[in-house]
Amino acid sequence: MAKKTSGRGQRDLRVRVKTARGRRSSSTRWLERQLNDPYVRRAKDEGYRGRAAFKILELDDKYRFLVPGARVVDLGCAPGGWSQVAVRRVNALGERSGKDIGRVIGIDLQEVEPVPGAEIHKLDFLDEGADDAVKNWLGGKADVVMSDMAASSSGHKQTDHLRIMALCEAAAEFAFDVLDEGGTFVAKVLAGGAEAGLQARLKRHFDKVANVKPPASRADSSEKFVVATGFRRQDTR
Numbered sequence: 100m101a102k103k104t105s106g107r108g109q110r111d112l113r114v115r116v117k118t119a120r121g122r123r124s125s126s127t128r129w130l131e132r133q134l135n136d137p138y139v140r141r142a143k144d145e146g147y148r149g150r151a152a153f154k155i156l157e158l159d160d161k162y163r164f165l166v167p168g169a170r171v172v173d174l175g176c177a178p179g180g181w182s183q184v185a186v187r188r189v190n191a192l193g194e195r196s197g198k199d200i201g202r203v204i205g206i207d208l209q210e211v212e213p214v215p216g217a218e219i220h221k222l223d224f225l226d227e228g229a230d231d232a233v234k235n236w237l238g239g240k241a242d243v244v245m246s247d248m249a250a251s252s253s254g255h256k257q258t259d260h261l262r263i264m265a266l267c268e269a270a271a272e273f274a275f276d277v278l279d280e281g282g283t284f285v286a287k288v289l290a291g292g293a294e295a296g297l298q299a300r301l302k303r304h305f306d307k308v309a310n311v312k313p314p315a316s317r318a319d320s321s322e323k324f325v326v327a328t329g330f331r332r333q334d335t336r
Contacts, residue, residue, distance in 0.1 A: 168199025176205030
């Protein structure tokens, strides 16, 4: 690695990565981007498991759904960054005296390193009875269902878009089953033209539906997030 000095005599603090033998140029570009990403550095400094934690932080700063006492379900929670944020904001550890204590349930297909203050379960949310299991763990319905899930990349942009939209639609159906009146659904989607159906369905079930690209989402990424607030249980027929 090397650092480059600018023509004005000031040091350019951007980290440059030399291409090593056997390393693809795409891998070099990814590594260089990681090393220079301020959110990657902040995640390390603040104890989060990845830069994605700042996406849910920024969304919550704007929409205020992770309030003390809230009951939260984190779908596809690995590696645990979103659950970490939820634990702190809903006061799941009871560290904020005088505030209600919330609950955080994280579920994923794979084993996830424990997150203090959250209950992590290995479960496929698409399995029959998964919604009932989650409600049993929560001791009732959820106030928030959130998902940062993405299907495995195929390398084909439109295919990947359709896959993540199908996953998001399944997450929305799950939310309809477990959310309490007035609840919030937050999920990652990819821009690509197949969002209209999901948007229309969400608008039938929620008071407000917004599409947001938080600052922590990289500018060159097609991802954005849907934030649906004010769940109307009586409309779930």
